[in-house]
Amino acid sequence: MADNKKGEHDAHRQRVYNRFLSEGLDGFEEHNAMEFLLFLARARGDTNSLAHTLVNHFGSVANVLDADINDLQSVEGVGQSTAVVLKFIPQMCRYYLDSRVKNLKMMDSVEAVAEFLRPKFFGLTVEKLYMLALDDKRSLIRCICISQGIVNATPVEISKIVAETTKCNASGIIIAHNHIRSTCLPSSADISTTRNVYSAMRMIGAELVDHLIFSDTDYMSFTDTKYMETVKQSLGLR
Numbered sequence: 001m002a003d004n005k006k007g008e009h010d011a012h013r014q015r016v017y018n019r020f021l022s023e024g025l026d027g028f029e030e031h032n033a034m035e036f037l038l039f040l041a042r043a044r045g046d047t048n049s050l051a052h053t054l055v056n057h058f059g060s061v062a063n064v065l066d067a068d069i070n071d072l073q074s075v076e077g078v079g080q081s082t083a084v085v086l087k088f089i090p091q092m093c094r095y096y097l098d099s100r101v102k103n104l105k106m107m108d109s110v111e112a113v114a115e116f117l118r119p120k121f122f123g124l125t126v127e128k129l130y131m132l133a134l135d136d137k138r139s140l141i142r143c144i145c146i147s148q149g150i151v152n153a154t155p156v157e158i159s160k161i162v163a164e165t166t167k168c169n170a171s172g173i174i175i176a177h178n179h180i181r182s183t184c185l186p187s188s189a190d191i192s193t194t195r196n197v198y199s200a201m202r203m204i205g206a207e208l209v210d211h212l213i214f215s216d217t218d219y220m221s222f223t224d225t226k227y228m229e230t231v232k233q234s235l236g237l238r
Helices: 002-023 030-041 048-058 061-066 069-073 080-101 110-121 155-168 188-203 227-234
Strands: 128-134 140-148 172-178 207-214 219-221
Touching: 002 030, 030 048, 030 061, 030 080, 048 061, 061 080, 069 080, 080 110, 110 128, 110 140, 110 172, 110 207, 110 219, 128 155, 140 155, 155 172, 155 188, 172 188, 188 207, 188 227, 207 227
Parallel strands: 172 207
Antiparallel strands: 128 140, 128 172, 207 219
16 A cells, blocks of 8 residues: 555656646646645655645745744644755745856946846845945945845944945945835935945945845835935035
8 A cells, every 4th residue: 555655656746747847837836836846855755735735824835935944844744854945945046046147247237236136135034235345447346245134224234334345445335235025115214324324435435326225026226216316415415
């Protein structure tokens, strides 16, 4: 009986493999895609029922992959190795996307900056603040993660930005952060951060070129909108 079950599971897996090879994931229902992913965590056995359980429990594949590892392991049938594979996938996707743009050097347009930075925010469940240090030709010197968590313009963040700018001998910088499950419109804290960084850059002879905010589906640029002019005016600049 056990051998029969094993044979059934193996045959089912082969059918799923064949379907993926011929169609890709586009035609898969969420539980089918989750089942295929669970093949990576479980070399043998039934993963279909666990796939249904996970998608039903969390509501979607995205919610499964975004879930805390302890929450994943609280689901019956999910051990550490399975939870680690599930948490690995978004990070590997981010690594892949980042790898595709890592050789981009010229940050001379908002589009180029957005193309370079978007992968760094893919699938994140916390806010991160990045800084791009640029030379006088807008070529990238270095990309630095300044902070993780809510961006609130703390003195530590500003001092780190100043220190990194000086260390890189940058003539200009771009800062960028993400909003979690929200629009990319700037909050009052975002505008305050921009003003403080702009002022700090002027004090050391550098320029805040732009501040980009990324949502799950879009981004905005302070320079391409009214917000950078508003920041300059608040500092008495034109």
